[in-house]
Structures are given as C-alpha cells and as structure tokens.
Amino acid sequence: MIDVLIFTRWLIVTWQEKVDLFLGYLSNSRGYSSHTVAGYKGDLSHYATYCQEKDVNPAVPPRGFLRGYLAYMAECGYARRTVARRVAALRAFFRYQSQLTGSENPAEHIHTPKLRRSLPRFLSEEQVEALLQAPDAKTVLGCRDICILEFLYSTGCRVSELVGLDLEDLNLPAGCARVLGKGRRERVVILGERALIALERYLSNGRPKLVQGQSSQRALFLNRFGGRLTDRSVRRLLDKHADTAALDLNVSPHTLRHTFATHLLEHGADLRSVQELLGHANLSTTQVYTHVTKRRLYQEYLAAHPRA
CATH class of the missing domain: 1.10.150 (DNA polymerase; domain 1)
Known part of the structure; x- marks a missing residue:
C-alpha cells in the first residue's frame, strides 16, 4: 500500500x-x-x-x-x-x-554482470617479516608504524577499523580490541604477542609525543600533528615501508588482511574461525582463501614431487 x-x-x-x-x-x-x-x-x-x-x-x-x-x-x-x-x-x-x-522498482529485473573472481594477493611469511622490520623503531613515527603493521597483520582488521580505534577500545590485559566493522557491526579482534609488545611501546614511547598535550584526543593512532590518522595516511606509510623492504609488489592494508587469513588457513585454522576473525557476514566470502591455499599446495607439490 x-x-x-x-x-x-x-x-x-x-x-x-x-x-x-x-x-x-x-x-x-x-x-x-x-x-x-x-x-x-x-x-x-x-x-x-x-x-x-x-x-x-x-x-x-x-x-x-x-x-x-x-x-x-x-x-x-x-x-x-x-x-x-x-x-x-x-x-x-x-x-x-x-x-x-510503495512504487514499482524499475531495477528489480536488471542483472549484475558476472565477474571473474580474482584470488586475493598475499605476502609470504618472509615478506611479512621484511615489512615489519622496515620502519625505524628509534623514531616516534617508526614506533607508531611498527605498531600499525603488527596490528594489521595480527588482527586482519580493515583499515577503516584500524583508524577508527579509540583508546577505550583496547583491552591489553585480555589481549584483544573492539573494532567497528561494516554495517557498524562490532567484533573483538585478537592481538598476538608481538602486536601487544608493539602496542605497549607505542602507548608509552610513541603516542605521548604525538598527542602534543591534547588530553581529550581519544584516537589510538595519531598523525604527526596529533590528529586521528586517516586510511589514506596508512596506505602511504605502507607504500613507503614496502619500498624500504624491497617488496616488488603493491602492498595495501587489505593485502595484510588477505595475508592474515591465508596464513591462518595454511597453519591449520578452521574456516569458520577465520570467518569470525575477519568479520565476514557470509562464509562464502571467506571461502576464496581456501582456493589460495589449494593453489599454493599444488605449486609446492609440483616443486617437490619427483614425478610431478
């Protein structure tokens, strides 16, 4: 009606x-x-x-x-x-x-063109290690960047979730953080040991020097002027550190998200658990990573089997 x-x-x-x-x-x-x-x-x-x-x-x-x-x-x-x-x-x-x-929907019967689903690109464990070693830990911004890279790889969170973090979203004693994902869906992400160490160093040695006396600033990750870091800034710092690490590929925050999921599956994680950690509403979205791991398994078979 x-x-x-x-x-x-x-x-x-x-x-x-x-x-x-x-x-x-x-x-x-x-x-x-x-x-x-x-x-x-x-x-x-x-x-x-x-x-x-x-x-x-x-x-x-x-x-x-x-x-x-x-x-x-x-x-x-x-x-x-x-x-x-x-x-x-x-x-x-x-x-x-x-x-x-209540009017007629003129777009009801138009169909979306079928897309060839490309497999997500990800980094090897050696490439991740090189990337994490790239920032200069002796500088304030380097301390912050290490924390950002460790956080992205440890949690698999989206860049929008990362830059939206406030101090009260952290629960360091429990080793986790609360993020706000797509559709404002809230979830808890787990912080690994190295990410926790990087966070504690940033909170004690990095962030206090960036906040510049702005006691009301609640954002976790700050720029050089004491304001909330933007997703564009995170992409820029990733480009910079990928160059330093001599990674001959385009590394975005989402590349680390893909890497997080792929490495979990390669080390035996359950697909449903990875879905929960990524905050995917549908399991089908997560299943693309199984194709990645199968392809890599096939490549390893071809390289290692004497009659391959």
Missing part, C-alpha cells in the same frame, strides 16, 4: 535531493563508510548524466531504459567490475525508493 503523503513528497523533491536522502540513509541507517557512500554518489551521478543526455527523469526511467544504460556502458568499454558496481548502486537506490513510497 502506497503512503500517499510520502509518495507525494518524494515526487516533488529534485533528483539530487532524492540522492542526498538515499546517501544519508546508507550512512546513518546502514552504517556504510564514507568511501562506500562516495562510491554510490559517483555511480548515481554517472547514471544521472546519461539520463540528462536522453532527456529522462532519472528517478522514473521508462521500461527498458536501464537495460539501455547497461548496453551503453558495454559499448563504451567499461570494465565489468565498474558496470557491476553501478548496477548495484542503481538497484540499491530504486529498492530504497520503492520501500519508501
């Missing part, structure tokens, strides 16, 4: 106001990160530009119009992943519009 009042209000606001309401819903009600929300905004903007060129109201596309938009993107040579992401944004927007007003 359509709520006539809500439906009427929705009809009279502009497309941009509709998008802003939708993005606010993603951020406030669904707990999506600012980067995810920005991605949705960009994808909806691309769709709106196409609609403008075709003189079509983007909120009420005629039947078959969305399939035409997909065909247009294919003709332009957009990558399947880009097309799939934009389709997902449209489906989410029109589902929100339909739920809000």
Whole structure:
C-alpha cells in the first residue's frame, strides 16, 4: 500500500535531493563508510548524466531504459567490475525508493554482470617479516608504524577499523580490541604477542609525543600533528615501508588482511574461525582463501614431487 503523503513528497523533491536522502540513509541507517557512500554518489551521478543526455527523469526511467544504460556502458568499454558496481548502486537506490513510497522498482529485473573472481594477493611469511622490520623503531613515527603493521597483520582488521580505534577500545590485559566493522557491526579482534609488545611501546614511547598535550584526543593512532590518522595516511606509510623492504609488489592494508587469513588457513585454522576473525557476514566470502591455499599446495607439490 502506497503512503500517499510520502509518495507525494518524494515526487516533488529534485533528483539530487532524492540522492542526498538515499546517501544519508546508507550512512546513518546502514552504517556504510564514507568511501562506500562516495562510491554510490559517483555511480548515481554517472547514471544521472546519461539520463540528462536522453532527456529522462532519472528517478522514473521508462521500461527498458536501464537495460539501455547497461548496453551503453558495454559499448563504451567499461570494465565489468565498474558496470557491476553501478548496477548495484542503481538497484540499491530504486529498492530504497520503492520501500519508501510503495512504487514499482524499475531495477528489480536488471542483472549484475558476472565477474571473474580474482584470488586475493598475499605476502609470504618472509615478506611479512621484511615489512615489519622496515620502519625505524628509534623514531616516534617508526614506533607508531611498527605498531600499525603488527596490528594489521595480527588482527586482519580493515583499515577503516584500524583508524577508527579509540583508546577505550583496547583491552591489553585480555589481549584483544573492539573494532567497528561494516554495517557498524562490532567484533573483538585478537592481538598476538608481538602486536601487544608493539602496542605497549607505542602507548608509552610513541603516542605521548604525538598527542602534543591534547588530553581529550581519544584516537589510538595519531598523525604527526596529533590528529586521528586517516586510511589514506596508512596506505602511504605502507607504500613507503614496502619500498624500504624491497617488496616488488603493491602492498595495501587489505593485502595484510588477505595475508592474515591465508596464513591462518595454511597453519591449520578452521574456516569458520577465520570467518569470525575477519568479520565476514557470509562464509562464502571467506571461502576464496581456501582456493589460495589449494593453489599454493599444488605449486609446492609440483616443486617437490619427483614425478610431478
């Protein structure tokens, strides 16, 4: 049943106001990160530009119009992943519009292009060791960076979870920390012995020199000016230390997350346990790591077996 009042209000606001309401819903009600929300905004903007060129109201596309938009993107040579992401944004927007007003969902029957699922890249244990040894432990920033690298590898947390940590999220006596993941789902991550040592050194020797007298600052990881570290800064410091360690590959925070999961499975961890540690809602998301470990096992077989 359509709520006539809500439906009427929705009809009279502009497309941009509709998008802003939708993005606010993603951020406030669904707990999506600012980067995810920005991605949705960009994808909806691309769709709106196409609609403008075709003189079509983007909120009420005629039947078959969305399939035409997909065909247009294919003709332009957009990558399947880009097309799939934009389709997902449209489906989410029109589902929100339909739920809000009770109107028909024009994106209900459009399908996301099938993607070839690439295997996650990860570091060997030797490469991890080289990376962890790269920062200069004698400097304040080096002390902080060692702590960050140890924390990422020990917990497998996302970079957004890392930079969102506050002091009260730590429970050092219990060897764990509380993080806020996707969809604002809270979970506890376990800190290994080396990560705990790095944290204690950072809290006693590094952070006090970075906080610069700002006693109200609760963020765990700080930049050189005493403010909360951003995920972009973490990516930059990883690039820097990967270069120092002479790692001839692109290392991102998510690479360490992949490495965490892969090494756990290689050393006999249960898949369900790895799912819980990563904070995956679905086991199928975690299962990709079993393909990685099987591939590596096959490579080791070929290298070691005399009749391989």
